[in-house]
Amino acid sequence: MDRYWKSNTAANAPITPDTNAGGFPQDEMPSSDVKGTVPGAWWYHSVTEEIRNAIATLGGVPDWTKTDQLGVAISGAVATATSQTQQAFSVPNGAALVGFVQAGSDAAARTVQLKVRESVSVDDYYRPDLGDVDYTQAFERAMTYLTSRAGGIVRCPGSLYQAAQIVLRRYILIEGMGAGATELIQAPGMNRDFIVSEHFDALTGSGRTVSADSRVPSWFGLKDIRINGNGASQNGGRAIAWYGASILMKGDVLVYGAHDDNVYTEYASASGSGTWRQQEEGLIDNITTMRSVSGFGWRNRGPHNTVVRSIIAGYNAGGGYISETLAGKYDGNITEIAHLHTYANANGKGDVGAVIGSTTGINHWIIDGDYGEISASNCQVSRVKIFNGGQSHDGLIVSGNYNNVAELLGYMYTGTSGHSVVSISGMGNNFGATKMFGQLGSHTGVTITGSGNTIEGLYARECATGLDVSGSLTKVSGKIMLSHVAGFKYTTPTDLHRGKNCIELSIYTTQGTYVTGDRPADQLDHFDISGSGLGTSGGCHAELQSDPFPLDVTTSQNLTVAHGLLYTPTRQSVSLTLLESSPADSAFVDVRFKVISCDATNIAVRVVVPVAAAAGTKARIGVRVSI
Known part of the structure; x- marks a missing residue:
């Protein structure tokens, strides 16, 4: 459009009217003497100029011979604006051009870029264009950035991430989408530890604390992720090797397949928390550790006083779980394990389930297809269940001192023989309700060789011998049912006390004998035993x-x-x-x-x-x- 008129044009533009009559146009109606609306010169002028100016503003040149100018101009302008917008948003900082305000009153105005950068993904730093063949450098770059802002979370939204080695830094958590959804796997042939804490090689075995050595990290860990040590493709190495305080395993963490130990943790035996960075105690939610090629599921040497919700360890070649303490170096004591379940570990190669070598509190301990041992002292255990226990060993071995077990229920592995459901060689250990089954006479119920041990509420059924005592200062009360060889066996102790045992038993059996071995020592031992079921009854009084x-x-x-x-x-x-x-x-x-x-x-x-x-x-x- 370019001011084309057929006739009666003026040299100058019409004057802008003083007023606007308003209203709407109407047709002429002669019968009612209504005149049709007549547009004035200003009306034609304003419409024409509005369109001409729109065409010019959009970059066009008004042309009276064309009728599609406005549409073409609008289309071109939209295309140009779209292209410019796409270019602006496609640059690395394009999100900074978009505003963001959180819901709710008085929220601050921010940009989408700032909002998105609140979360850091390892995918943000994966750069094949820089030569990355796996995610080793991506994790390093992500943690370098998080370190610059005092720590944070490296999220792994994908399903599989391969790396040669990941050095986990202080105050940083690596988080997956769930133990069943995200796996970190070590690249083949690395033959070294996979996920290690910073300065691990320099610190392990040192006994150094956060307060004494700035190299010692704290507050680092994993969350909702699966770790594959890929041990079948390695000659050595652990899936996790950490030295530090306040280690974290949040949510569900599954670790499996390492050549050596699946999980190795360590921290100094010294205590003292002057600041939050020096806090020793770790926090573990649910850790499952399976199928190490040659090592333990978890070798725990610290940090001490850690709290654990659940440990499940199965089919590990060296053993399921072991805690260890060495004065001046490391301490694997745990304040409480709510649930500890070991099964089929070191199968046929020693059958080591869990070895509690550091002072530990356990709420519920399940020994399944392997054996357990308490070699530490002053442990507190609420419940022990032994299912198919022992194999090549006794079901539960208590070689430490002053431990308390409130309840125990156990039976041994089918097809095995010659062991004890429970054996106690330490001193000063206390058991509450203790119920066991000897697999139709294949195993002894309880063997006590240590001194000062107590069992209140023993129930041993179908054992070869229900109770075998050769230690001093023993106190046992309970029932022996259907023993095959003898209800009770006693060997006079040869230690300093030479007895002083108090045995109170009710024995019922239809085979073997009620008691065997030595008689109680006068003035030293006190036996109150009654036997029935063999035709004639017997007692001690x-x-x-x-x-x-x-x-x-x-x-x-x-x-x-x-x-x-x-x-x-x-x-x-x-x-x-x-x-x-x-x-x-x-x-x-x-x-x-x-x-x-x-x-x-x-x-x-x-x-x-x-x-x-x-x-x-x-x-x-x-x-x-x-x-």
Whole structure:
């Protein structure tokens, strides 16, 4: 459009009207004397100029011969604006051009770039154009940036990330999309540790603390991720090797397949937290560690006083879980493990499930297809379940001292024999309700060789021998049911105490014997054992009386009293008393008596009446025995 008119044009533009009549156009209606609306010169001028100016503003040249100028100009302007916008947004800082305000009142105005940069992904730093063949350098770049802003989280949104080695820095967490969704795998042939803490090689074994050495990191770890050590393609190396305080494994962390230990953690045995950076205690949610090629699922040497929600360790070649302490160097004690489950570890190669070598609190410990050991002292365990325990060892071995186990339920691995469900060689250990099954006589229930140990509430069923004690200062109470060889075996201790054991048992069996081994030591041991089920019952205490003997005879008389006891009594354990004579004799009768021998069946008593009583007078000797 370029001011084309057929006729009656003016040399100058019309003057702008003073007023606007307003209203809307109408047609002429002669019958009503209504005149049709007549546009004025200004109307034509304003419409024409508006369109001409729009064409010119959009970069066009008004042309009276064309009728598509405005559309072409608008289309071209939109295309140009779109191209310019795309170019502006496609540059690295394009997101800075877009504003962002969070929902809610009084939120600050920011840019999308600032909002997006709150989260850091390892994918942000993966640069094949710079020669990256895996994500080794991407992790390093991401952590370098996070270190510049005092730490943070490296997120891994993808499913698989391969790297040669990842050096995890202080105050940084590597987070996946879930243990089933994101895996970090070590590249083949690296033959070294995979995810290591900063300065690990220089610090391991040093015993250095955060406060004493600036190289020691703290507050670092993993979250919701799976770690593959790829041990089948390595000659050595651990999946995780960390030295530092306040280690973190948040959410679900699965570690598997390392050549050596799947997880190795270590920190100094010294304590002291002057600042938050020096806080020792680690925080572990749920860690699952499986199928190491030659090592343990988790070798824990610190940080001490860590709190763990759950440890599951299975099919690891060296063993499931082990905690270790070396004074002045490292300390693997754990304040509490809520759930510890080991199964089928070191299968056929020692069958090591969990070895508690550092003071530890455990709420629920499951030993499944391997064995457990408490070699540390002062551990607190609420519940132990032994399923298919032991294999080549006893189910639970307690070689440490002063440990408490509140409840235990256990049975041994099918097809094995010759072990104990529980063996205690340490001293001062206490067990509460302890129930076990010996696989139809294949295993002993409890073997105690240490001193000062206590079991309150033993229930041993279908064991070869229910309870075997050779240690001193032992206190056991409970029931032995259906033992195959013997309900209870006792070997006189040879240590300083030489016994002083208190055994209170109710034994029921239909085969073997009630008790075997040595008898209790007089004045030292206290046994209160009753046995039934073998036709005749037996016990450790008896109140008996002899058959009547004459008081009108002055020659010595030998009386035999069958005792029915489980052990042969000594003469010192027998007390005698004269029972009332018959018929009653008001005259005092002097009777002298003593125990002359005891054997497995009878107590022999010799009686002498110095002055004969009335003819026909008889009496009985009362016999009281306490083993």
